[in-house]
Amino acid sequence: MRSPSITDEAVTKEAVKSAVKRRQAAEPETIDAAWQRILSMKNTDTDAERLRAVRVAMAEGLIGRVPSLAAKRFSKAEALRLWAELHELNRAETLRKMVEEMPVNYLLITTAEALAWIVELLRDETIVAVDTETTGVDVYTDVIVGISLTLPVADVHVYIPVAHDEGPQLDRNYALSALRPFLYDTSIGKVLHNAIFDIAMFRRHGSDLRGVTWDTMTAMHALNENEESFRLKDLATKYLAVPSDTFDSLFGKAAKFNMIPLDIALVYAAKDTDLTWKLYQFQRRHFVKLPSILEYYQTVEVPLLYVIVDLESNGYILDLDFAAEYGRSLQEQAKRLHTELFAALSPHHTGDEPLNLNSNQQLKPALSSAIGEELPNLDAKKTLKPLAGQHEVIAKLLEYRKITKLSGTYIDTLPTKQNPTTGRWHSRFNPMGTVTGRFSSGKDEDSGSSQQFNVQNQPYEARRMFVAPPGKVIVGADFKAQEIRCVAYLSGEPALVEAFEKGLDPYAMLAVRFTGKPYEQVNKNPDGSDTKERKMMKVAWLAALYGTSKYTMAEQLGTTPDEAAKFMTELFDSLPVLRDWIKSNERFAEKHGFVWMDREQRKRRLPDATIRAKWGDRDTFRKKNRAMRQATNARVQGSSSIQTKVTMNEADDYCKSRDGWRLWGSVHDELLFEIPEDFTRNDIEVIRKLMTESYAWGDVKNGTDIEVMRRWGEGMSVDEWFNAKERAA
DNA sequence: CATAACGGGCGC
DNA sequence: ATAGGCGCCCGTTATG
Numbered sequence: 106m107r108s109p110s111i112t113d114e115a116v117t118k119e120a121v122k123s124a125v126k127r128r129q130a131a132e133p134e135t136i137d138a139a140w141q142r143i144l145s146m147k148n149t150d151t152d153a154e155r156l157r158a159v160r161v162a163m164a165e166g167l168i169g170r171v172p173s174l175a176a177k178r179f180s181k182a183e184a185l186r187l188w189a190e191l192h193e194l195n196r197a198e199t200l201r202k203m204v205e206e207m208p209v210n211y212l213l214i215t216t217a218e219a220l221a222w223i224v225e226l227l228r229d230e231t232i233v234a235v236d237t238e239t240t241g242v243d244v245y246t247d248v249i250v251g252i253s254l255t256l257p258v259a260d261v262h263v264y265i266p267v268a269h270d271e272g273p274q275l276d277r278n279y280a281l282s283a284l285r286p287f288l289y290d291t292s293i294g295k296v297l298h299n300a301i302f303d304i305a306m307f308r309r310h311g312s313d314l315r316g317v318t319w320d321t322m323t324a325m326h327a328l329n330e331n332e333e334s335f336r337l338k339d340l341a342t343k344y345l346a347v348p349s350d351t352f353d354s355l356f357g358k359a360a361k362f363n364m365i366p367l368d369i370a371l372v373y374a375a376k377d378t379d380l381t382w383k384l385y386q387f388q389r390r391h392f393v394k395l396p397s398i399l400e401y402y403q404t405v406e407v408p409l410l411y412v413i414v415d416l417e418s419n420g421y422i423l424d425l426d427f428a429a430e431y432g433r434s435l436q437e438q439a440k441r442l443h444t445e446l447f448a449a450l451s452p453h454h455t456g457d458e459p460l461n462l463n464s465n466q467q468l469k470p471a472l473s474s475a476i477g478e479e480l481p482n483l484d485a486k487k488t489l490k491p492l493a494g495q496h497e498v499i500a501k502l503l504e505y506r507k508i509t510k511l512s513g514t515y516i517d518t519l520p521t522k523q524n525p526t527t528g529r530w531h532s533r534f535n536p537m538g539t540v541t542g543r544f545s546s547g548k549d550e551d552s553g554s555s556q557q558f559n560v561q562n563q564p565y566e567a568r569r570m571f572v573a574p575p576g577k578v579i580v581g582a583d584f585k586a587q588e589i590r591c592v593a594y595l596s597g598e599p600a601l602v603e604a605f606e607k608g609l610d611p612y613a614m615l616a617v618r619f620t621g622k623p624y625e626q627v628n629k630n631p632d633g634s635d636t637k638e639r640k641m642m643k644v645a646w647l648a649a650l651y652g653t654s655k656y657t658m659a660e661q662l663g664t665t666p667d668e669a670a671k672f673m674t675e676l677f678d679s680l681p682v683l684r685d686w687i688k689s690n691e692r693f694a695e696k697h698g699f700v701w702m703d704r705e706q707r708k709r710r711l712p713d714a715t716i717r718a719k720w721g722d723r724d725t726f727r728k729k730n731r732a733m734r735q736a737t738n739a740r741v742q743g744s745s746s747i748q749t750k751v752t753m754n755e756a757d758d759y760c761k762s763r764d765g766w767r768l769w770g771s772v773h774d775e776l777l778f779e780i781p782e783d784f785t786r787n788d789i790e791v792i793r794k795l796m797t798e799s800y801a802w803g804d805v806k807n808g809t810d811i812e813v814m815r816r817w818g819e820g821m822s823v824d825e826w827f828n829a830k831e832r833a834a
Numbered sequence: 835c836a837t838a839a840c841g842g843g844c845g846c
Numbered sequence: 847a848t849a850g851g852c853g854c855c856c857g858t859t860a861t862g
Binding site for chain 3: 146152180181182185461463464465466509510513514518538539540541543544545546547548558559561562647648650651652653654655656657658666718720721723726727730731734735737738739741742746773
Binding site: 562 | 837840841842843844845846
């Protein structure tokens with residue numbers, strides 16, 4: 106029944122609707138026209154791909170429209186429903202074909218005799234591909250349900266189910282102990298795709314996987330950091346011409362491997378190691394031309410895999426009481442600020458819904474109106490901070506944002522990520538997570554609701570939740586001025602080299618070069634703060650390293666772009682060696698399309714560097730300029746990451762020789778150790794040596810600052826620690 | 835009700 | 847010729 110309050114607008118809408126319907130009835134859209142319309146919509150890549158597949162399948166008569174809908178206009182929604190139908194059809198067909206066409210040397214191992222035979226065959230192998238199938242991706246909670254092996258000499262690919270729901274199979278513990286001579290034999294190499302996961306899974310069941318000599322996933326990063334996808338199936342499809350489907354696309358997201366019938370499990374799992382092995386051979390062929398990268402990969406990146414497993418499995422302890430109390434106080438502050446901001450800004454808000462302070466779309470016009478000035482954006486640093494002194498509402502907004510970010514991303518969220526099995530918090534460290542070779546940290550792809558988190562971007566306030574285990578302390582050691590030392594070494598710039606030779610401040614030394622003033626005058630003010638010269642050099646340093654534009658620099662220095670450009674020109678005139686080095690990095694990238702990290706151990710491929718940009722072509726200019734900036738930055742960042750990784754390997758090795766010593770974390774230019782609280786000054790000296798002597802920048806000395814902590818971020822110097830200890834005694 | 839893009843913000 | 851290099855994650859918004 107119609108409400109009497111119905112508006113004219115609604116009536117008009119109805120009229121338009123029926124008019125459209127009449128027109129459609131008069132001239133039904135052809136299916137080709139419908140496709141034209143749907144494909145020209147703004148579709149996501151996934152949708153576009155699916156739509157094209159549906160169109161082909163319909164043309165081939167594989168699928169068709171539901172008769173009851175045939176009268177209606179063919180919509181994108183209907184097309185995508187057809188895709189689901191097509192996908193199901195393909196899935197069943199793919200599985201049937203996979204089983205039917207399975208190679209004869211794919212073998213299912215379900216008896217003790219068969220396994221004994223495999224163990225016997227393994228003794229003749231020098232390198233074997235290994236993979237585990239599991240119930241999920243939590244390496245501390247999920248379990249192994251099967252093991253696949255590819256034995257290249259014997260030329261067999263086997264799957265050993267150990268915990269599938271159905272079918273005859275061996276017990277997991279029995280299988281693991283039968284395989285133990287192989288798993289523990291370091292003279293038999295193991296090749297895996299994403300070895301960190303499998304090593305951790307074996308450890309989950311009290312077994313090691315020793316002798317891992319290759320990881321096709323991390324090796325692929327070394328071969329091409331720009332690769333679109335590093336998933337085994339994608340790499341096999343692309344480089345081995347073996348079309349491969351992911352588990353999810355074959356079995357659906359909800360399926361677990363233990364639910365898969367053994368005949369299908371065999372063909373899927375054995376194919377995994379088959380592909381891993383083939384990919385390994387493919388990669389070895391390509392590495393022949395890259396001996397320096399190969400050497401680095403095998404001596405640094407491969408041993409590092411075990412270090413990461415140690416690091417991740419050790420995990421963290423969080424002070425939950427502290428987190429709860431802190432979180433409460435943050436929420437109170439947020440609530441108070443929200444009330445005040447809402448009251449101040451609501452009068453300037455137009456719209457039916459109440460103002461949402463988290464919506465910049467709503468906030469920008471409201472805030473602009475409130476301060477009587479049109480804001481270009483709501484960027485805290487660039488736009489809001491400079492106005493905070495004049496407008497209290499902006500100061501409050503900045504505080505509100507800081508607090509909600511802190512509680513939303515860190516203080517309230519982290520406590521929920523405790524692992525149910527270990528009771529600790531486990532981060533993920535991805536050793537090849539960046540294009541330059543640095544670690545990334547955070548959630549794995551394909552592991553939706555896991556407890557993984559990014560440990561590398563924890564702000565000071567959140568770090569305080571992390572506490573040392575009982576009886577231990579956290580010792581943090583950084584590489585002092587790591588990237589500047591790296592540049593001093595790579596460029597040979599005398600001002601920098603001299604600074605580190607004499608143990609002087611590098612920024613002050615740059616300022617001496619530039620201003621001609623004495624060192625003392627440009628280093629620190631009597632109160633310990635930076636002089637304006639030193640501050641300027643810090644900005645200029647980042648500008649040189651990152652290739653900051655004169656516009657951004659002008660903002661940072663509070664000058665005009667012209668003045669900023671002039672400053673940089675004059676600065677570089679006073680540092681000709683550094684200037685020429687940066688130029689040479691750019692010319693090298695332009696010529697070769699890549700740059701080298703230290704000692705040619707890694708490449709950063711920059712294909713855009715070879716673009717010859719035409720005047721007026723904004724897009725190519727942007728790309729070219731970006732590549733020029735990356736050329737120098739990648740060399741510095743990448744070489745520094747090599748130093749960090751080499752040092753991590755050394756540090757982990759050393760920790761194994763000491764009771765209670767463990768690597769606790771790493772944040773780019775910093776290593777953190779967990780050691781017993783009764784450590785000595787000599788122990789600190791050992792850490793200092795690990796940091797400064799594991800990887801040298803030629804003649805440029807390394808430095809380190811060391812801190813002792815009970816709570817992450819709340820550190821004291823080594824002297825303070827021992828002084829306090831002596832006072833207490 | 836999913837997915838992806840975006841603005842913004844934390845670390846180095 | 848305006849976006850400083852490398853990341854990950856949050857809440858909102860667009861989209862069907």
